[in-house]
Amino acid sequence: MRCPKCGYPNREGAVVCDHCRTRLSLPCPRCGFGVDEGVSACPRCGQAIAGGQAAPSAAEKQLFILGGRYQVLQQVSRGRTSAVYRAHDRSTGRTVAVKRLDTIALVTPEEKRSALAQFEREVTLLEGLKHRGVVPVLDHFREKQSVFVVMPWVTGSTLAEVRLEGPLPEPQVRAIGLQLAAAIGHLHLQSHPILLRDLKPSHVMIDTAGRAILLDLGLSRLFRAGQSRGTANRGTAPYEAPEQADDGYAGPQSDVYALSTLLLVLARGPAGTGKALSPTFRRAIARARRKDPDRRTPTMERFARSLATGGEAVATPALVLEAAPESAPDDTEVAPPTPAPVPPRPRPDRAALPQVTIITKRLRVVRRPGRTRAGYRLRLRNNLPEPVDVRVRSGVPWLTVPANTITVPPSSEHAITVAADLRQAPAPGTRASRAVLLIDGGRRWVPAEVVEPPPALVVDKQSLDFGTVGPQGGVACLAVRNDGGGSIPVRVTARHPWLSLSRAELSLAPGQEAEVEVRLRGDEAPEPGRYEGAVVVDT
Structure with a gap:
């Protein structure tokens, strides 16, 4: 069976082309063999075919109804944690695309709860979004361990398929870029800005009218493994911006980088x-x-303007990017094809270069339960024989620096105390690549990471005093507390038969305190005295 699009010779009964993934036939619901449209039965197993499509049994019809209304017609694609189906909406009669997102890659209950809550917030924003270059979200629902997003079925070819046919003419690449810049810019300008974070050719469809339409709006990223390590902000090489790969940080400029790289690959x-x-x-x-990103084209509007007009002239040589789509194009400035002679660049004055060494490479902000503020030392070293003035700026609202300008003494180290407002700090696992800016001839950013402290068991008493014990015995209370992060299991053990406990096992959430009553039985009480190790609290 030869593919009509790329000519690749596929095996008999293939459903999609093994080379370009073009749909070749319909899968038989019983054996999966590819069946041509219009035949009455599967040539391999004899399954009846109705109307050019394999007719499922009643049980199969029930199995492939999603959300109580979407009759699955075929599975279009499948990944480790997602799948896309072409389906029939029994309420409206429309053909729709249903995307399934699984939570299987999320290990802890906290990751799943966080991902599902973030999904609800983002998909609700997307349902109210209207733009001709963005596929609308019609519905969403949840079944078992998966969430589903319903969108109109768009007929056409993805840019991943288009680019296999060879380089596109520059005017066509510009036209695609202008359409996508308008669509992505519309997302960025919402009252709650929407970032794509993971733009790539397979996420863009060229429909039958020649329009570029965004198919994937980044919801899949919420269900990747390693959410605590910032994978929700990661993209796909080579379209992923450097700040995403290095720090797990994404902003509007990250989408600008991804779109420009995509256009380069198409060209x-x-x-x-x-x-x-x-x-x-x-x-x-x-x-x-x-x-x-501070030197990158800042907005999609500016990028679209530069695509349409070429932007204003620059004194530096143009950037020539020679890159295959499987590896990230170099970000290197080289001379244009016919460069004019350039005079030697004068060596910069020492005052125009960074003059201090940053010893602290990253600020680790620890969110301890019950704490509202904390201070962290940002250490610098001045290797020069004279003092150096350094201007300091905070790049995030939850970090405060003590002064606008500090002076680092000659040939010595100096520490800046950076105050963190833990009430405003983001969730543990968040990374900010631009947390503190240092300006001393050069401009350098110090990143910050919010981390969760390990569990820490605290016992409020070192000894229990029962006082004078009569026949009724006595009671003393012991309080245990988790001063760290993450849940911690606690076991309390009485090591003498004349002691009993109100509870022996408990689990403490971050910052949680629990009380355990220790009872001394009067009829079995020993002689007065001090008994070491009578109660053991362990985790």
């Missing part, structure tokens, strides 16, 4: 051998792909 083709690109196009891509 270069699968082998990276496309035609020469115009200087204006190269300049637009170069600015949008700068490694430092």
Whole structure:
């Protein structure tokens, strides 16, 4: 069976092309053999075919109804934690796409609860979104350990399929870029801005009218493994911005980087051998792909303007990007094809270079239960024989620096105390690549990471005093507390037969305190005295 699109020779009964993934036939519901449209029975197993489509049994119909209304017609794609189905909406009669997202990769109950809560917040925002370049969300629901998102069925080809056909002409790449920039810019300008974070060719469809439409709005990222390590902000190489790969941080400039890289891949083709690109196009891509997001094209509106007009002229040489789509294009400035002679650049004055060494590479902000503020030392070293003034700025609202400018003594170390407001600090696992800015001739950011402390068991008493004990015995109370993060199991053991406990096992959440009554039986009380190790509290 030869693919009509790419010509690849597939095995008999193939459902999709093994090379380009084009749909070749319908799968038989009994044996999975590919069945051509219009036949009455599967040639392998004899399963009856109705109306050019395999007719499922009553039990199979019930099995493939999702959300009580969406009759699954076929599975379009499947990943480790997701699947996409083409389905019939029995309420409206429309053909829809139903995307299933599984929570199987989320290990802890806390990760699952957090992911599901974030999913509800984001999908609710998406359901109210309307833009011709963004596929609308029609419905969402949850069944067992999966959530489902319902969208209109869009007919066309994804950019992943389009780019296999070879490099696209630059005017066509610009047109796709302008449409996508308008759609993504619309997401960024919402009252609650929406970031894609993981734009790539398979997430964009070119419909039958030639329009570029965003199919995936980033909900899948919430169900990746390793949420506590910031994977929800990660993208896919080579479209992932450097700050996402290095620090797990994503902002609007990260989507600008991803879109510009996607356009470069389309222009270069699968082998990276496309035609020469115009200087204006190269300049637009170069600015949008700068490694430092502070120097990158800041908004989709600005990027669209530079795509349409080439932007304003720059004095630096244009960026030439030679990259295959399987590896990240280099972010290196080289001369244009016919460069004019450039005079030697003067060596910069020492005052224009960073003059202190940052010893603290990352601030680790620990969210301890019951604490509202904490201080952390940011250590610097001045290797020069004269004092150096350093301007300090905070880049996040939950960190405060003591002064705008500090002076580091000559040939010595100096520590800046950075105060953290733990009430405003984000959840543990959050990373901010731009937490504290240091300006001393150069501009450098110090990242910060919010972490959860390990569990810490605290017992309020070192001894229990029962006082004078009569025939009725006596009671003393022992309080135990978890001063750290994460739940902690606690076991309390009485090591003498004349002692009993109100509870022997308990679990303490972060900051939780529990009380245990220790009873001394008067009829079995020993002689007055001090008894070491009578009660053991352990975890």
